[in-house]
Amino acid sequence: MKIALAGNPNSGKTTLFNAITGKIEHVGNWAGVTVEKKEGDVKQSLNPRNEDLIVVDLPGAYSMSPYTSEESITKDFVQNENPDVILNIVDSTNLSRSLFFTTQLLELGIPVVVALNKSDLTDKKGNTIDIPALSDALKCPVIQTVSTKSANNGLLELLNAVITVGKANKKQISPSIGVKKASTKEEFEKADKKRYAFVNNVVTEVERRKVSSEKQTMQDRADRIVAHKWLGIPIFAVIIWLVFSISQSWVGPLFADIFVGWIDKVYEGVASLLGENINPVVGALLLDGIIGGVGAVIGFLPLIMVLFFCLALLEDSGYMARVAIVFDRFFKKVGLSGRSIIPMIVGTGCGIPGVMATRTIKNERQRRTTAMLTPFMPCGAKLPIIALFAGVFFNDNSWVGTSMYFLGIIVIIISALIIRKITGDYSRSYFIMELPEYRWPSLKRASISVLMRAKAFIIKAGTIILVCNAVVQILQTFDWQLQVVAETAPETSILASIASPLAILFIPLGFGLWQFAAAAVTGFIAKENVVGTLAVCFSITNFIDVEELALVGGSAEVSAIFGISAVAALAYLVFNLFTPPCFAAIGAMRSEMESPKWLWGAVGFQLSMGYVLAFLVYQIGTLITTGTLGAGFIGGLIAVAIIVASVVYFMRKGSKSTQISAEMQSVKV
Amino acid sequence: MMSLARGKLNTPYTVNCVNTDHEDIREFLFTLGCYPGEKVTIISKLASNYIINVKDARYSIDEDLANAIMV
Structure with a gap:
């Protein structure tokens, strides 16, 4: 069974890949550390029944329309290489953007399992996510994970879910977003807007945030010092x-x-x-x-x-x-x-x-x-x-x-x-770069x-x-x-x-x-x-x-x-x-x-x-x-x-x- | 309508359009959730960069891009 890891940059795909395969691929806390695909076998302890499980770690992508060349690797892989299951890693602190890519993955017909990664950070921020409701809305299994932890990290449950949907081998049903097959540019744009509208609805329904994300934090204060014009x-x-x-x-x-x-x-x-x-x-x-x-x-x-x-x-x-x-x-x-x-x-x-x-x-x-x-x-x-x-x-x-x-x-x-x-x-050319949250190394x-x-x-x-x-x-x-x-x-x-x-x-x-x-x-x-x-x-x-x-x-x-x-x-x-x-x-x-x-x-x-x-x-x-x-x-x-x-x-x-x-x-x- | 570059800190603005000849950056901003009708907030203005909040993420953008985003 071939499992493709796909998700937004810096959602923790490679950390999760390392955790489930026991490999040591390079990880870092910024968007775009992984720039090529990597394969590995699921390690014994997470695969007790010795199934044939190959995991493919892919570069991060924000959507199916690639902006840079490493994003195309991901798009080409999930579209053309027929993975049996797509394991979509979603940064649980940023549902409102990440689920956009999820909606596109759900339309491919390949069974999808969502890993809500970094769920420790959601807890720390005091946010709550209604997992059953999210799973209902997306019509696919949703499992909370913390791939940086070595125990109680949700990875066993995650792999069980992956094996189950992989074996059932049923075509993934996408949620009814009202997207028709688009051929012109206008149609594509319309479809994408509908996807985002769907995501916005889902997020308002399942997520409760204690502090809204546009409020200033300690991290922002730190940024103003370390990226200061003269002090930087x-x-x-x-x-x-x-x-x-x-x-x-x-x-x-x-x-x-x-x-x-x-x-x-x-x-x-x-x-x-x-x-x-x-x-x-x-x-x-x-x-x-x-x-x-x-x-x-x-x-x-x-x-x-x-x-x-x-x-x-x-x-x-x-x-x-x-x-x-x-x-x-x-x-x-x-x-x-x-x-x-x-x-x-x-x-x-x-x-x-x-x-x-x-x-x-x-x-x-x-x-x-x-x-x-x-x-x-x-x-x-x-x-x-x-x-x-x-x-x-x-x-x-x-x-x-x-x-x-x-x-x-x-x-x-x-x-x-x-x-x-x-x-x-x-x-x-324009410069835009996602700023990852600081964390203790x-x-x-x-x-x-x-x-x-x-x-x-x-x-x-x-x-x-x-x-x-x-x-x-x-x-x-x-x-x-x-x-x-x-x-x-x-x-x-x-x-x-x-x-x-x-x-x-x-x-x-x-x-x-x-x-x-x-x-x-x-x-x-x-x-x-x-x-x-x-x-x-x-x-x-x-x-x-x-x-x-x-x-x-x-x-x-x-x-x-x-x-x-x-x-x-x-x-x-x-x-x-x-x-x-x-x-x-x-x-x-x-x-x-x-x-x-x-x-x-x-x-x-x-x-x-x-x-x-x-x-x-x-x-x-x-x-x-x-x-x-x-x-x-x-x-x-x-x-x-x-x-x-x-x-x-x-x-x-x-x-x-x-x-x-x-x-x-x-x-x- | 004004460019985001002239916006105030900590004020949620609604994106009106992205005024640029580069179609790909407009599409890329869309995938991040920065498109007409969505909210954008300036968190800080640093050297020549703006830290903005879109959806639930922070991005650093340069002045050129801040000038192109109309709110």
């Missing part, structure tokens, strides 16, 4: 700084130290197991390549987990939708809207779901631009790079992460401005979400990153004649000879060493590889302890091994943050942009942005710290000039096309 940004900045401080400086390192101790023990244990007689090449591959490289990456797991935990709490609270309001004003000026901030916040966890979240943006240019710029946010995989350089080169850790976050936002705003000029598209939900991400991180480290590190180790051990490279001449290895030509390009950026070039390239496979490859190339296994060194007077040791200045390190950090993301994220960009021209433009733009920013950081930084320009200034300047000139050329071309289209419009008029 500083509040957001403090929150992000707290998130980075907690994860990178306060709580994260406590766990990291313990964790790194274990990794060191594994390293020593394996070393003693191998003994003295092991072939040195094999020994180095195992110890430095695999354990060292993977260990260096995994060592940052505690920092990342604490960061994800904080972000999960924020996502759960309802604050993120307010951030969209705060940024709407600034994003409007560069041709985007507050909607674009949501993919970027999601992208702080991982760029792939971030890029996918751009589906909730209606305007095509805005959607493509956002998909192109979302990877500029520091994703979870880039965090080890930030943490590494912050620890090795900069004593105070948390400002590095926070400033990279806000640098990301600033670069995004500047880039959006450039892209708007290149496309020549100055159309404005759940520690349990945040922990579950973090454990899931940690699992994914460990799996990635144990597979793709392990393989990459092994390959890097082998390539730097042998030369082209497949002889083992002498320790005094590491530059003769295969890896060095491949990476060296590339490293020349990086001289003006301050890190023209083949090791850094190799790490930047393996970073395209997965950004964690940057840290892993550096660990392998420089034979450092433990990056975390250097943070302790940093506290007692500079982690001179590692920075000496790296052989670059702090300014060059910052340039390298900036380069890795603002170059194209990993291949998987580029793949996501490709599918959301649906245009090869945009994709190639995006990758080219990202490469240029990374290069120009790293150049500026290194050269200006070197000028400030040493009073002279950095190495390779002239060559770099020429490269940057070429990049800037081509961007200006495209911008000119874009604004010409705007003029032409404006002229054409005036001719038409």
Whole structure:
């Protein structure tokens, strides 16, 4: 039996889906978290008779006439994929809007069961709903649920009702609303008005509200502070700084130290197991390549987990939708809207779901631009790079992460401005976004979400990153004649000879060493590889302890091994943050942009942005710290000039096309 | 008739029409329950956004949209 979960955005479909399938799909307290359909089996405890029950979680939709592309997924599924039962999740605090979609679902002929979700919130507000009367009016079963609770949540009753109507397999009778089959636009409008009239009648009959919803609440007062014209940004900045401080400086390192101790023990244990007689090449591959490289990456797991935990709490609270309001004003000026901030916040966890979240943006240019710029946010995989350089080169850790976050936002705003000029598209679009109610974030939900991400991180480290590190180790051990490279001449290895030509390009950026070039390239496979490859190339296994060194007077040791200045390190950090993301994220960009021209433009733009920013950081930084320009200034300047000139050329071309289209419009008029 | 942008806080207005060339936003507002004859209340005016109450939900809309909603 195939059960489709359909309902308005933020009615709790995915929370309910997770509760009945035992899966851990991403949830958040705003409209539009789920942007694709997901399947799962009902878990044993809710399915005692072992029926064949497949549940399909769908993106939220306000109606059967989709506004954005993820809403079409829902419409297409319930219309064309013949689910056996539609489980309509209705936010019980908002019957008067939600039931509109319900009336449309009831007309499809597929059996419908309504889950009145968030019924704890209705009780809290002192509202009452007459369930039998509602069920009578809709001509379908109505069950109260609280899918955030683990017991007494109504889910067993709900699934029983679903199984019963699914087995009866009777055509759903829709309530008599007086809607005839509509074919013209006027008829559709008339039908929709009748549906709303029906809903209004039903709601007045079954619902008693203690306080009418248009009265001011505490929540509205909170909105006026956190989304305030001038306070909004500083509040957001403090929150992000707290998130980075907690994860990178306060709580994260406590766990990291313990964790790194274990990794060191594994390293020593394996070393003693191998003994003295092991072939040195094999020994180095195992110890430095695999354990060292993977260990260096995994060592940052505690920092990342604490960061994800904080972000999960924020996502759960309802604050993120307010951030969209705060940024709407600034994003409007560069041709985007507050909607674009949501993919970027999601992208702080991982760029792939971030890029996918751009589906909730209606305007095509805005959607493509956002998909192109979302990877500029520091994703979870880039965090080890930030943490590494912050620890090795900069004593105070948390400002590095926070400033990279806000640098990301600033670069995004500047880039959006450039892209708007290149496309020549100055159309404005309306901004409307539902504001979810604030709630206390759940520690349990945040922990579950973090454990899931940690699992994914460990799996990635144990597979793709392990393989990459092994390959890097082998390539730097042998030369082209497949002889083992002498320790005094590491530059003769295969890896060095491949990476060296590339490293020349990086001289003006301050890190023209083949090791850094190799790490930047393996970073395209997965950004964690940057840290892993550096660990392998420089034979450092433990990056975390250097943070302790940093506290007692500079982690001179590692920075000496790296052989670059702090300014060059910052340039390298900036380069890795603002170059194209990993291949998987580029793949996501490709599918959301649906245009090869945009994709190639995006990758080219990202490469240029990374290069120009790293150049500026290194050269200006070197000028400030040493009073002279950095190495390779002239060559770099020429490269940057070429990049800037081509961007200006495209911008000119874009604004010409705007003029032409404006002229054409005036001719038409 | 005036635009919602010029409306007062905490006063329920009745929507008269949505004055825009973009048919899709009008339809979208309809699905939210913001259409001629229905009530809309401004809860707050923030930076460049209006928080409005339609049916039983809060929405943030920008000034352009507040200008398009005639009450």
